[in-house]
Amino acid sequence: MKERILLCGNEAIGEGAIQAGCQFYAGYPITPQNELTAYMARRMNEEGRVFIQSESEISAINMVFGASLAGARAMTSSSSPGISLKQEGISYLVGCELPAVIINIMRGGPGLGNIAPSQADYFQATKGGGHGDYHTIVLAPSSVEEAFSLTFLAFDLADLYRNPVIILGDGVLGQMMEPVSQIQNSRPKVKNYSKDWILNGCRGRNPRIIRSLLLGEGELEKHNQRLQKKFKEIKEKEVRFEALYLEDADFILVSYGTVSRICKAVVSNLRSLGKKIGLIRPVSLWPFPEEIIKKTAKRLKGILVVEMSAGQMLEDVKISVEGACPVYFYGRMGGGVPTEEEIFKQVIAL
Amino acid sequence: MEKTFSRPKSMRNVVMHYCAGCGHGIVHRLICEVIDEFKIREKTIAIAPVGCAVLAYDYWDFDTTESAHGRAPAVATGIKRILPDRIIFTYQGDGDLAAIGTAEIIHTANRGENITVIFVNNAVYGMTGGQMAPTTILGQKTETTPWGREPKSDGYPLKISEMLSLLPGVVYIERTAVNNAKNVLLTKRAIKKAFLNQIENKGFSLVEVLSSCPTYWHMSPVEAMKWIDTEMTKYYPLGVIKNNC
Numbered sequence: 394m395k396e397r398i399l400l401c402g403n404e405a406i407g408e409g410a411i412q413a414g415c416q417f418y419a420g421y422p423i424t425p426q427n428e429l430t431a432y433m434a435r436r437m438n439e440e441g442r443v444f445i446q447s448e449s450e451i452s453a454i455n456m457v458f459g460a461s462l463a464g465a466r467a468m469t470s471s472s473s474p475g476i477s478l479k480q481e482g483i484s485y486l487v488g489c490e491l492p493a494v495i496i497n498i499m500r501g502g503p504g505l506g507n508i509a510p511s512q513a514d515y516f517q518a519t520k521g522g523g524h525g526d527y528h529t530i531v532l533a534p535s536s537v538e539e540a541f542s543l544t545f546l547a548f549d550l551a552d553l554y555r556n557p558v559i560i561l562g563d564g565v566l567g568q569m570m571e572p573v574s575q576i577q578n579s580r581p582k583v584k585n586y587s588k589d590w591i592l593n594g595c596r597g598r599n600p601r602i603i604r605s606l607l608l609g610e611g612e613l614e615k616h617n618q619r620l621q622k623k624f625k626e627i628k629e630k631e632v633r634f635e636a637l638y639l640e641d642a643d644f645i646l647v648s649y650g651t652v653s654r655i656c657k658a659v660v661s662n663l664r665s666l667g668k669k670i671g672l673i674r675p676v677s678l679w680p681f682p683e684e685i686i687k688k689t690a691k692r693l694k695g696i697l698v699v700e701m702s703a704g705q706m707l708e709d710v711k712i713s714v715e716g717a718c719p720v721y722f723y724g725r726m727g728g729g730v731p732t733e734e735e736i737f738k739q740v741i742a743l
Numbered sequence: 744m745e746k747t748f749s750r751p752k753s754m755r756n757v758v759m760h761y762c763a764g765c766g767h768g769i770v771h772r773l774i775c776e777v778i779d780e781f782k783i784r785e786k787t788i789a790i791a792p793v794g795c796a797v798l799a800y801d802y803w804d805f806d807t808t809e810s811a812h813g814r815a816p817a818v819a820t821g822i823k824r825i826l827p828d829r830i831i832f833t834y835q836g837d838g839d840l841a842a843i844g845t846a847e848i849i850h851t852a853n854r855g856e857n858i859t860v861i862f863v864n865n866a867v868y869g870m871t872g873g874q875m876a877p878t879t880i881l882g883q884k885t886e887t888t889p890w891g892r893e894p895k896s897d898g899y900p901l902k903i904s905e906m907l908s909l910l911p912g913v914v915y916i917e918r919t920a921v922n923n924a925k926n927v928l929l930t931k932r933a934i935k936k937a938f939l940n941q942i943e944n945k946g947f948s949l950v951e952v953l954s955s956c957p958t959y960w961h962m963s964p965v966e967a968m969k970w971i972d973t974e975m976t977k978y979y980p981l982g983v984i985k986n987n988c
Binding site: 416417419443445447448449451452453455456457458459460461462463464465467481482485489592593594595596597600601602603604605606 | 786814817820823829
């Protein structure tokens, strides 16, 4: 019999991290991700691993920096305002090429905003976020099951590319409960990456330095060129998406995370009415699934992008479409969640 | 003939970038001497600050990382919790430790992390060109206090070591100076104790070293050494501030 456990998204992320061998977690309380910190407090302790409730999000990301350079799989989590505070640390992690997993369970902004679900941190997550020319890998789960599996994957990608990976969810995903079967049944195998760059004392080798300060003539440009080469490789290899009915669709919805769940219901409704509608759900927001959107757009009457923001992923969709078909947008902001009916009406009106 | 003085093994044989009369070179060297004497070079991991000492890894011949400005104690926490049998120390200036990194140093100390902190207080921001530091003394002229530090507008010099000594997680804090031979020897003794505490798993130790910055104090190196005695130690008295071991 297939065993299934009922978990909320925040807990599933925590369990994904535990099973991926996360050895270090530091975090600071913020709604709507508190279940994750509480889950880690209990589970990390049970597993004999390190849990620290830090004095701030800034400290948490810098503790992760330390744990990562010492060779550990390390994670921190927060929600939008807290993620803004972590941006300096994320930039340093990228500059020093240190792996880390960072969870953002987004809430309404700007400023203190509210604690309702939002997707308004898309730009921050996918375009760099902190100072300097860089990207983090960004994965966007749309179910509790996927919150588990993508968190597990995030640790592998972080180690493989020596780059931070962000799990971008929202308040709905963090809070909602769904059965997860993978935890008990098809437990994925933890990969071991040889880390010949960590600082653990120079016994039997030359001392190592971890830094992002490069003052020599042309040194920093060379470092940046190397980073860009790595980002190019990630773009080629790590695009992930889900597609529905692209074979015959003449109109598609593009959405991610929680919103894609609502859009799927709309697609299935419209399909039952005989409409040739499809859907693309980016799973990796960076790298963005440009190719599939570009290829599909050429034979479409139009695309509707739906987000819980003023239209952020919309820009990446437009870049991908290159004017091949009209791109429309429907969004809700400040914690508003679009209903199935709202999206249905939007599609019918087009 | 016996050789009585040479470069510590933990120190690279390179020319330092520090200005004439700067105390950083002395403090770097004392740390290396202590590391050699404890034979812990191969298990030491240092965290360099943002500030003049950011290039410390060019001089130290053991594993060293950089940290974001003020965050060294948080980085040290992450390393030490993962590698509890290694020796972890942060090297921080006054701006790094007592201004931008105030939260990190207080909470790392309060958690009683078993690390060593070397806090170099020269009462000024050196790397950025001589601005007011949290430890700049009253009346001291800097780029951002051109008429001298004035408490009404600039606040008071921060006695962070005294503040930290109130925390139960802290086992040892001493303030020393590197402005004359005797004080250099006392500084070495304090640094040695701060490392020994960590080796013996006693907890959080910090040595505050009053150090000179002739360039931004606008003095000759000799005047700067005297200024530590006549002005700085008036506000920052030397000696053991806390010893719980």
